[in-house]
Structure formats: structure tokens, C-alpha cells
Amino acid sequence: MNPNKETWLIPLIHSSLESLYSKSIPSDAITLQKTRKEFKGDATLVCFGLSRFSGKKPQETAEEIGEFLMNVDQRISGFNVVNGFLNIELNFDYWLSYLESFQPDASLPSSERSKVMIEYSSPNTNKPLHLGHIRNNLLGYSVAKILAACGHDVVKVNLINDRGIHICKSMIAWQKKGNGETPASSGIKGDHLVGKYYVEFDKMLTAEAAIVKSNIENDNWGDVENQAKPAIEKLLAEIVNTTDEQKKKDLNSNLKQLINNQTPLMKEAREMLMLWEKSDSATIDLWKTMNSWVYEGFNKTYKSLGVDFDKFYYESETYILGKDIVQQGLEKNVLYKKDDNSVWIDLSDEGLDQKLLLRSDGTSVYMTQDIGTAVVRDEELHCKNYVYVVGNEQDYHFKVLQKTLQKMGYPFADGIYHLSYGMVDLPSGRMKSREGTVVDADDLIAEIIDEARKRSLELGKTDEFPQEELNELYRKLGLGALKYYILKVDPRKRMVFNPEESIDLQGNTGPFIQYTYARIQSLIARAGILMEIPIDLSKMPEEEAARNMIRLLEAYSETIQTAAKEYSPAMVSNYMYELAKDYNSYYQFPVLKEENKTLAALRLKIALKTAEVLKECGTLIGMEMPERM
RNA sequence: GGCUCCGUAGUUCAACUGGAUAGAAUGGCAGAUUCCGGUUCUGUUGGUUGGGGGUUCGAAUCCCUUCGGAGUCACCA
Numbered sequence: 001m002n003p004n005k006e007t008w009l010i011p012l013i014h015s016s017l018e019s020l021y022s023k024s025i026p027s028d029a030i031t032l033q034k035t036r037k038e039f040k041g042d043a044t045l046v047c048f049g050l051s052r053f054s055g056k057k058p059q060e061t062a063e064e065i066g067e068f069l070m071n072v073d074q075r076i077s078g079f080n081v082v083n084g085f086l087n088i089e090l091n092f093d094y095w096l097s098y099l100e101s102f103q104p105d106a107s108l109p110s111s112e113r114s115k116v117m118i119e120y121s122s123p124n125t126n127k128p129l130h131l132g133h134i135r136n137n138l139l140g141y142s143v144a145k146i147l148a149a150c151g152h153d154v155v156k157v158n159l160i161n162d163r164g165i166h167i168c169k170s171m172i173a174w175q176k177k178g179n180g181e182t183p184a185s186s187g188i189k190g191d192h193l194v195g196k197y198y199v200e201f202d203k204m205l206t207a208e209a210a211i212v213k214s215n216i217e218n219d220n221w222g223d224v225e226n227q228a229k230p231a232i233e234k235l236l237a238e239i240v241n242t243t244d245e246q247k248k249k250d251l252n253s254n255l256k257q258l259i260n261n262q263t264p265l266m267k268e269a270r271e272m273l274m275l276w277e278k279s280d281s282a283t284i285d286l287w288k289t290m291n292s293w294v295y296e297g298f299n300k301t302y303k304s305l306g307v308d309f310d311k312f313y314y315e316s317e318t319y320i321l322g323k324d325i326v327q328q329g330l331e332k333n334v335l336y337k338k339d340d341n342s343v344w345i346d347l348s349d350e351g352l353d354q355k356l357l358l359r360s361d362g363t364s365v366y367m368t369q370d371i372g373t374a375v376v377r378d379e380e381l382h383c384k385n386y387v388y389v390v391g392n393e394q395d396y397h398f399k400v401l402q403k404t405l406q407k408m409g410y411p412f413a414d415g416i417y418h419l420s421y422g423m424v425d426l427p428s429g430r431m432k433s434r435e436g437t438v439v440d441a442d443d444l445i446a447e448i449i450d451e452a453r454k455r456s457l458e459l460g461k462t463d464e465f466p467q468e469e470l471n472e473l474y475r476k477l478g479l480g481a482l483k484y485y486i487l488k489v490d491p492r493k494r495m496v497f498n499p500e501e502s503i504d505l506q507g508n509t510g511p512f513i514q515y516t517y518a519r520i521q522s523l524i525a526r527a528g529i530l531m532e533i534p535i536d537l538s539k540m541p542e543e544e545a546a547r548n549m550i551r552l553l554e555a556y557s558e559t560i561q562t563a564a565k566e567y568s569p570a571m572v573s574n575y576m577y578e579l580a581k582d583y584n585s586y587y588q589f590p591v592l593k594e595e596n597k598t599l600a601a602l603r604l605k606i607a608l609k610t611a612e613v614l615k616e617c618g619t620l621i622g623m624e625m626p627e628r629m
Numbered sequence: 630g631g632c633u634c635c636g637u638a639g640u641u642c643a644a645c646u647g648g649a650u651a652g653a654a655u656g657g658c659a660g661a662u663u664c665c666g667g668u669u670c671u672g673u674u675g676g677u678u679g680g681g682g683g684u685u686c687g688a689a690u691c692c693c694u695u696c697g698g699a700g701u702c703a704c705c706a
Contacts, residue, residue, distance in 0.1 A: 036649070044648090048685095049686085124706080161706065164705085164706065166705095353702070366706050394700095394701090395634070396700090397706095420634085489642065494699070495641085506655090506669095508642075559645080562646090571645085574642090574653095
């Protein structure tokens with residue numbers, strides 16, 4: 001139970017205290033909380049702060065309050081005191097009647113509901129999705145579900161980065177080496193095909209850059225642009241003079257960047273971007289074609305992950321936005337212009353830096369676009385909250401975005417929330433695209449389903465299942481394992497993903513929860529007439545386990561609502577696990593063989609409600625529950 | 630170097646936002662089970678919450694300090 005939501009308990013305690021001590025007592029002096037599992041009782045009154053009213057030690061204060069309450073209301077059936085904590089026990093009848101009416105429902109009163117946008121996924125169209133994107137997608141989708149369960153009006157948005165130099169790279173490589181290859185002709189999934197040419201570009205670039213570099217070292221500057229020469233010369237000299245290893249590494253990486261920019265290939269890419277911005281028809285056609293391949297591929301991945309969106313935005317359409325708003329900011333003197341005509345905002349009074357909003361040539365940067373899309377979206381959607389699911393490497397960016405919009409006087413900026421999440425590592429270490437240790441999303445999904453298949457076959461309980469149902473079961477198990485494993489971790493934290501551990505049938509895993517659910521289903525199927533037996537309260541023996549399970553079930557709505565406030569699927573996942581674990585340990589004996597039919601009926605009822613809650617929570621984190629396994 | 634985030638059993642994660650004896654899982658160890666050095670049960674082991682100070686009835690949680698790790702400080706997105 002949530003003592004603070006129980007309408008009668010707090011006022012009862014309050015008035016009791018006042019008459020007990022004949023003093024007026026401020027209501028915030030009363031701290032009532034759920035009783036921890038290891039103690040007996042339902043609600044706990046913390047009595048340390050109350051001793052100033054009683055003039056006695058907390059322990060004695062608690063004792064006398066307990067005595068007093070016992071005589072005031074018969075719903076309070078007992079109490080015990082541990083170290084100044086007063087544990088109040090409620091009548092078991094109270095819990096039974098609660099169980100009868102219990103439904104897993106987390107919806108808020110309509111006055112507390114609001115419209116929320118949640119942006120997630122937001123992929124680049126030059127390579128397929130990887131493990132990091134999986135965390136992003138699962139988080140976004142799950143948070144959306146959780147908010148919706150509370151009754152909020154949720155808009156799921158995907159802002160696709162379909163524009164920029166990185167796309168041009170894939171396009172050029174495909175033109176040079178593709179020989180007209182298409183997803184249809186090659187049988188390669190569209191996003192993987194485009195990704196392949198992105199990698200191809202990088203290979204060609206490395207080769208060209210090596211040539212340019214060695215030419216420069218032989219003082220043959222070739223086609224290197226005049227304006228780039230001084231910078232390169234300066235860097236070369238610095239590198240020779242530096243002894244510090246770290247510094248040397250940084251300088252070398254700067255140099256690499258500069259030299260890469262001077263290769264013919266990069267020049268081609270930049271020219272292509274210019275053509276694209278001028279809407280050159282051949283370029284646009286190729287761009288559209290290759291992007292359509294990518295979308296086809298993404299859609300498959302989204303579908304197998306079970307995520308979806310209400311609305312798509314494309315950067316090719318939004319990248320021009322924001323300039324007008326920056327202009328208005330200038331007029332309002334929130335922004336300022338430097339001598340070279342570039343536009344900045346000064347956030348140093350907020351503990352942040354100065355940030356560029358428009359380049360000296362008047363073109364926009366990432367921040368400008370984001371400001372633009374934020375404003376346009378607010379005009380379209382009128383949400384109270386805007387949640388961005390984006391990796392924590394962009395923490396700074398979103399701070400700046402919010403502060404800037406606030407300074408410009410947009411009220412909706414207060415509702416911006418950056419749901420920042422940490423990287424996903426593998427047991428073998430960090431994913432690095434350079435070293436090819438990136439885990440592809442599609443591969444991972446296929447592997448984990450296959451792993452589910454292998455494990456089920458080892459157990460060998462699958463003989464009577466038709467093949468079709470089996471495949472469906474493996475899919476549910478594999479994805480359930482993946483989703484649960486990723487979502488159970490606090491988003492902010494960097495995490496380690498261990499595929500083999502995730503699919504264990506025991507322990508804190510998705511399949512364990514699914515197994516619990518399936519077990520209850522089979523119990524229900526065999527329950528028969530037990531379903532008809534009413535729970536006879538008068539014959540009910542003391543059943544501490546039942547009381548605990550009902551309390552746990554009751555925590556559903558509170559858990560979901562706090563999870564929604566914190567944007568934290570991890571809270572839901574951990575709640576599910578607790579439910580499944582407790583169910584398994586309390587009801588490890590066969591319910592149906594129980595001699596006391598009344599008790600069996602109670603247990604069955606709890607099993608039913610537990611299954612309901614598990615299924616409900618499952619949908620919130622996108623985990624499907626198999627009816628049998 | 631400045632700013633931000635993270636640091637909890639050997640490992641992967643919790644701890645209801647300041648509450649009670651810091652909990653699970655996995656690993657380790659011991660026993661039971663047995664076509665098996667596997668599986669499954671049962672028990673057990675494991676912690677100065679990175680270190681040090683402070684705030685108070687009470688700190689993993691809040692403040693200061695220090696040490697580690699990550700990220701970010703682009704006219705890239």
C-alpha cells in the first residue's frame with residue numbers, strides 16, 4: 001500500500017497525535033512510509049521527529065502512539081516497534097477486499113495528465129543501427145508506453161538525419177564502386193548496403209590520404225589548397241617538437257583531419273553536398289534512392305524490435321529552420337554578432353560557455369537546426385513536455401539548447417528534458433567502429449533468438465509444440481531477454497551487455513519473468529472448479545505471504561507513476577522481477593494440491609492478478625509474454 | 630586544464646529519492662540428486678558503498694575535499 005495515498009490513515013494518525021499530546025501538530029511532522037518487507041506490518045510511522053511533542057524517547061513515543069491507535073480504529077489490527085519505527089498492521093480483511101477489486105491501472109486523474117512528445121531513435125541514414133541504437137529505441141519506446149499508461153497523451157517522434165556530408169560519402173563510394181548494386185540485386189538489406197559503401201569510402205579515403213601525406217613530406221603540395229598550407233605546416237612542426245604522448249596523439253589526429261580534407265575524394269564529397277543543397281536533380285535522385293533503401297532496412301529493424309513512431313521529421317526539411325529565430329534573438333538583444341558576422345549566445349552567467357548559432361557565412365549549425373525544430377514542433381504539437389532520448393555525449397548540447405530557448409523567452413523550454421543514457425559496452429570491451437567491434441542490431445537480434453532456440457532445445461520440453469508456435473516462442477524469449485537486460489539498468493549508467501547471461505532462464509532475466517507468467521497460465525488452465533470457490537474470510541488462516549503479495553500488487557500504480565515521472569523503465573523492470581521472484585518463492589508448492597480449498601482459492605486469485613500485472617508491465621517495456629513455454 | 634556524469638559483494642545490477650541489519654542475480658565453497666566435472670534443488674561464503682571530512686536522531690543518497698573512470702569543451706551532426 002502507499003500510506004500517503006490512503007485517504008483515511010494519515011488524518012487518523014494526525015488527529016490521534018493531537019488528542020494524545022493535546023498540542024497542534026504540523027502535518028509535515030508526520031512521515032509515513034511503506035513497511036519494509038523484512039518487518040511485520042503495512043505502514044510505518046517514523047517517530048524520531050515526534051519525540052519533541054511527547055518529550056519521550058522515540059522508542060517510548062512509538063509504543064504509546066501504537067497503543068492509542070489500536071483503540072481508535074478497528075482496521076488497525078496490531079503494531080510493533082523497532083528502533084523508533086512504528087509498524088502499523090492492518091486487518092487482513094482489509095487486504096482481501098482490496099484484492100477482490102484490484103486492477104492494474106496507473107492512470108492519473110485527468111487534471112494531472114498532459115501531452116508529451118518523446119523523440120527517440122533519430123538515426124543517421126549512412127549506416128545500419130547498432131547496439132547503442134537498440135538502447136535508445138528501447139528506452140524511448142518504453143518511456144512512451146509508461147507515460148501513456150498514466151494517461152498522458154504521447155507523441156512518438158523520430159527525427160531522421162538524412163542530410164549532410166556523411167550521406168554524400170556513401171553516395172560517392174556507391175557511384176565509384178557500386179556497379180549499380182541494389183538491395184534487390186545483391187540480397188543485402190538496404191541499410192547494410194549503404195553502410196557497406198560508407199565503409200568503402202573510408203577505405204578509399206585512407207589510401208588517398210596516405211598519398212597526400214607522403215607527398216607533403218616530400219614537399220610536393222600538389223592540389224592542397226593554399227589556405228590549408230600554413231595550418232598543416234604548423235602542425236607538422238609542432239608534432240616534431242612534442243614529447244608528450246597524449247598531446248602528440250591529439251595533434252596527429254588534427255593533422256589527419258586536415259589532410260583528409262585535402263584529398264580529391266573529400267573534395268568530391270563536399271561538391272556533392274553543394275549540388276544537393278542546390279537541388280541538383282541527379283544528386284537528389286540518387287540521394288532519394290539510397291535513402292529509400294535505408295528506410296526499408298530500418299523499418300525491418302524497428303519492426304523486429306517492436307518499436308514504432310507517430311511522426312517522422314527529416315533533417316533535410318528542418319535544417320533550414322532556426323535562422324529566423326536566431327534573427328529575432330538578435331533583435332531582442334539576447335544574442336550578439338561578432339565582427340566576422342557570426343552569431344553567438346553568451347551563457348557564461350549560467351556556468352556554460354559561449355556558443356555559435358550562425359556561421360560567419362550565415363549558414364546554420366546543428367544547434368540552429370535544433371532550435372528551429374523545437375520551436376516549430378511546439379507550434380505544431382503544443383506539448384507540456386518534450387523528451388529527447390539522446391546519448392550522454394550530448395549532455396552539453398541539450399543544456400545549451402534549453403538555456404538558449406529559455407533566454408529567448410519560449411515558455412515551452414522549461415518542459416524540455418534530455419533523457420540521457422550511457423554507452424553500452426560488451427564483455428570484451430568498448431565498441432569502436434574503427435576497429436570493427438561494433439555490434440550490429442540485426443545480427444544481435446538474430447543471434448539472441450537463435451540462442452533462445454538452442455537453450456530451449458537443450459531443455460527439450462518442446463516436443464508437443466507445433467513448429468510455428470516454437471518459432472514465435474523463441475522470438476519472444478530472445479527479444480524479451482534483450483529488452484529486459486537493457487532496460488533494467490538505470491539509463492544514465494554506462495552498462496555492459498552480456499548476451500549469454502541475458503537469456504538465462506534463472507536469475508534476474510527476462511525469460512525468468514516470462515517463465516513465471518507461463519507457469520501461472522498453465523496453473524489457471526488446470527484450476528477448474530477451484531475458480532468457483534469463494535474466498536471464505538472466516539476460515540482464512542494467517543497468511544503472511546499472501547499479504548505481502550497483495551501489497552506488492554498494490555504497488556503497481558505507484559511504481560508506474562514514479563517511473564513515468566523519472567522517465568525510468570528500469571523501475572518497471574525491477575518491479576516485475578520482484579513480483580516474479582516473490583511469487584515463485586511464496587508459491588513454490590503446487591497450489592492445486594493444497595488441502596485447504598479456501599487457501600488454494602486465495603492463492604489462485606493472487607496468481608491470476610500477478611499474471612495480469614506481469615503482462616501489463618511487460619507491454620510497458622515491450623516484452624511479450626508467452627502463454628506457455 | 631574548465632564543466633558534466635559515474636564509482637555499491639569477485640562480476641552484472643538494486644536500494645521506493647534522507648530511514649531500520651545495504652539487497653538480488655551470477656560466481657566461489659559445501660551437501661543432495663544422477664547415464665555426465667553437465668542440469669536441478671538446499672545451505673553457505675562474500676561490503677570501510679573509491680578515500681577523508683561535514684550537515685542530523687539517521688547518509689550509498691545532501692555539502693566540501695581528494696583519488697579513479699567516462700564524456701564534452703568544433704564555423705561536425
